[in-house]
Amino acid sequence: MTEKYDPKVYQALGITEQDLEPATAEEKASNDQMRPSLSYWKDAFRRFRRNKLAIVMSILLLTIILLAIFGPILSPYTYKGQSADVRQGPSLAHPLGTDKLGRDIFVRLMYGTRISLLVGFVTMILVCLIGITYGAIAAYVGGLCDNLMMRFVDLMMTIPSMLIIILLSVVLRDPLKALIENPSFTALASLGSGLISIFIVLALFNWLGMARSVRGALLMNRTQEYVLASEAMGAKSKWVVVKHLLPNSIGVIIISATGVVPSAIMTESFLSFVGLGVSAPVPSLGSMANDALNGISSYPQNMIYPAVMISLIILCFNVLGDSLRDALDPRMRK
Amino acid sequence: MLRYALRRFVTSVVTLFLVITITFFLMQLVPGEPMLGENINPEITERLLERYGYDKPLGEQFVNYVTGLFTGEMGYSLVVKSGEPVFEIIAERIPISVELGLIALAIAICLGIPLGVLAAMKHNSLFDRCFIFSASLFVSVPSFIMTIALMLVFGVWLKLLPIAYLDSWQSYLMPVFGMAIYPMCSLARLTRTTMLDVIGQDYIKTARAKGLSTPKIMFKHALRNACIPVVTSLGPQIAGILTGSFVVEKVFAINGIGRFFVNSITARDYPLIMGTTIFYALLLIGCNYLVDLAYGLIDPRIKL
Numbered sequence: 001m002t003e004k005y006d007p008k009v010y011q012a013l014g015i016t017e018q019d020l021e022p023a024t025a026e027e028k029a030s031n032d033q034m035r036p037s038l039s040y041w042k043d044a045f046r047r048f049r050r051n052k053l054a055i056v057m058s059i060l061l062l063t064i065i066l067l068a069i070f071g072p073i074l075s076p077y078t079y080k081g082q083s084a085d086v087r088q089g090p091s092l093a094h095p096l097g098t099d100k101l102g103r104d105i106f107v108r109l110m111y112g113t114r115i116s117l118l119v120g121f122v123t124m125i126l127v128c129l130i131g132i133t134y135g136a137i138a139a140y141v142g143g144l145c146d147n148l149m150m151r152f153v154d155l156m157m158t159i160p161s162m163l164i165i166i167l168l169s170v171v172l173r174d175p176l177k178a179l180i181e182n183p184s185f186t187a188l189a190s191l192g193s194g195l196i197s198i199f200i201v202l203a204l205f206n207w208l209g210m211a212r213s214v215r216g217a218l219l220m221n222r223t224q225e226y227v228l229a230s231e232a233m234g235a236k237s238k239w240v241v242v243k244h245l246l247p248n249s250i251g252v253i254i255i256s257a258t259g260v261v262p263s264a265i266m267t268e269s270f271l272s273f274v275g276l277g278v279s280a281p282v283p284s285l286g287s288m289a290n291d292a293l294n295g296i297s298s299y300p301q302n303m304i305y306p307a308v309m310i311s312l313i314i315l316c317f318n319v320l321g322d323s324l325r326d327a328l329d330p331r332m333r334k
Numbered sequence: 335m336l337r338y339a340l341r342r343f344v345t346s347v348v349t350l351f352l353v354i355t356i357t358f359f360l361m362q363l364v365p366g367e368p369m370l371g372e373n374i375n376p377e378i379t380e381r382l383l384e385r386y387g388y389d390k391p392l393g394e395q396f397v398n399y400v401t402g403l404f405t406g407e408m409g410y411s412l413v414v415k416s417g418e419p420v421f422e423i424i425a426e427r428i429p430i431s432v433e434l435g436l437i438a439l440a441i442a443i444c445l446g447i448p449l450g451v452l453a454a455m456k457h458n459s460l461f462d463r464c465f466i467f468s469a470s471l472f473v474s475v476p477s478f479i480m481t482i483a484l485m486l487v488f489g490v491w492l493k494l495l496p497i498a499y500l501d502s503w504q505s506y507l508m509p510v511f512g513m514a515i516y517p518m519c520s521l522a523r524l525t526r527t528t529m530l531d532v533i534g535q536d537y538i539k540t541a542r543a544k545g546l547s548t549p550k551i552m553f554k555h556a557l558r559n560a561c562i563p564v565v566t567s568l569g570p571q572i573a574g575i576l577t578g579s580f581v582v583e584k585v586f587a588i589n590g591i592g593r594f595f596v597n598s599i600t601a602r603d604y605p606l607i608m609g610t611t612i613f614y615a616l617l618l619i620g621c622n623y624l625v626d627l628a629y630g631l632i633d634p635r636i637k638l
Contacts, residue, residue: 155345155348155352158345158619158622159349160618160619162573163353163595163615164353164357166596166599167599167607170364173365262474266476270476270478273581274580274581274584274596276596289479289482293482293585296486296490297490300486300490303482303486307482310476310479311471311474311475312474314475314476315470
């Protein structure tokens with residue numbers, strides 16, 4: 001057995017007596033250079049910022065949104081104002097030329113972009129309202145109610161939605177027209193019955209995914225101790241859901257919500273393209289593409305503008321959705 | 335397995351019935367009626383409505399229609415060739431639509447999945463980057479725009495391919511690719527993601543340690559696990575191809591069933607709306623049924 005302070009052992013290990021002195025405050029501080037602890041949101045934002053493509057797409061989307069808002073306001077033309085200057089090429093007066101009725105294509109394109117973005121955002125909000133409420137009720141009530149509610153979602157998912165969407169968007173138009181002529185709904189009248197029926201139809205068939213993921217996230221969070229603690233202190237179920245469970249599922253909600261936007265925009269442009277969407281003369285990117293189809297060999301540019309715009313908008317939302325999912329997924333945290 | 339197949343069959347039939355019911359009553363709500371027109375003697379309209387049975391109460395019409403379906407009776411179109419049986423209209427035009435759809439689906443699967451596997455194998459290589467960039471780009475282009483873009487580039491500008499009708503093999507290229515590119519890219523992207531997940535797992539390292547060749551590991555060991563989410567997404571993909579066909583048949587002037595779907599609604603052709611809906615619903619629900627059964631074959635761990 002060796003002695004407690006055997007210099008030979010120190011020598012063999014290459015340790016001098018100074019190494020065993022207690023560390024000074026300075027040395028302690030220099031050792032403390034750990035990463036400051038980040039909150040979930042700061043961490044997510046840091047990861048999002050590192051994704052260059054996502055930043056480029058955010059800037060692009062912001063530009064498109066600003067153009068869509070201010071383009072029609074600043075331009076001297078309106079989307080339905082016709083003139084004798086038919087089928088003109090790009091010029092200073094008309095940056096993208098005019099169509100077969102002499103309408104300024106730039107203003108129509110921006111107006112159509114407005115419609116597309118509006119469809120995306122309004123559908124997203126409606127889907128969040130329906131999906132979160134439905135999912136939260138199913139998860140919190142549980143039991144037979146949950147089972148029935150989820151079987152209903154399963155059944156809805158098996159219905160080929162496009163067929164019903166097409167039919168329903170036509171059916172809803174007339175009752176809606178009667179409704180918005182009612183003086184108490186004048187705020188909605190400016191949107192037009194075609195657009196409102198699209199909002200409703202798209203929301204009706206897109207909330208299923210949201211309801212499922214919200215329910216899943218809530219069920220996962222519900223088993224945690226803090227919920228038990230809150231319930232033990234006498235919290236009502238509404239409090240638990242609204243104050244604890246939903247805020248902790250916000251990542252899942254954001255991911256599903258951003259997924260809804262591009263698919264809603266795509267469906268709207270398809271409906272308008274086959275002539276069942278927004279009613280003329282209000283331009284939608286889909287109906288502009290449909291109008292351009294007749295003169296496509298002589299005036300291909302009239303097709304290219306709306307086509308590129310739809311694809312750009314959808315691309316932006318797809319990339320943003322992907323990078324948000326990467327940023328918000330806690331498993332990606334390093 | 336058999337019990338599961340039976341249970342899924344029953345739910346499929348219920349879904350089909352639900353779709354028929356919803357469509358039947360929604361269709362009646364579409365503003366406007368059949369047989370309406372200016373300068374038509376109201377007596378004649380009445381007699382026409384009586385002949386087609388539209389004077390009866392809705393409930394009775396529905397019961398009559400559904401019982402008629404069991405005997406293969408789908409009514410007569412009100413518009414197409416003034417009174418052709420709906421069944422014949424559909425039967426005549428199904429082959430071309432189904433042919434186009436199946437070729438498009440085959441291309442999407444046979445090109446999309448291997449491309450995704452390849453990109454995952456060469457993760458972070460130049461090929462992978464180019465692939466993921468172009469695939470993300472293409473899944474942002476709605477299929478109706480892709481179809482028109484193809485027509486514009488190859489038909490109008492380069493004049494390489496015919497821009498209408500189906501009479502030679504070249505004329506199939508554009509319609510089929512117009513429908514196939516979107517599902518192909520989304521399948522490829524999904525395959526790549528799930529493959530990357532699977533490749534990181536231990537059993538792949540084991541297979542590598544045993545000295546198996548890379549293609550064998552990828553296609554035999556990894557793909558089998560990776561393709562479960564891919565198979566799940568096939569159902570929606572098929573639905574997407576079908577909606578693509580509405581536009582493709584319009585753009586390329588193909589005499590298929592797709593264009594009737596939208597046209598019959600605008601023409602208030604009740605029997606044809608029902609006929610095309612039933613046909614599409616049958617096709618989609620049937621495909622979903624097959625996809626669900628395929629799980630058990632792909633992954634023996636899933637107890638059906």
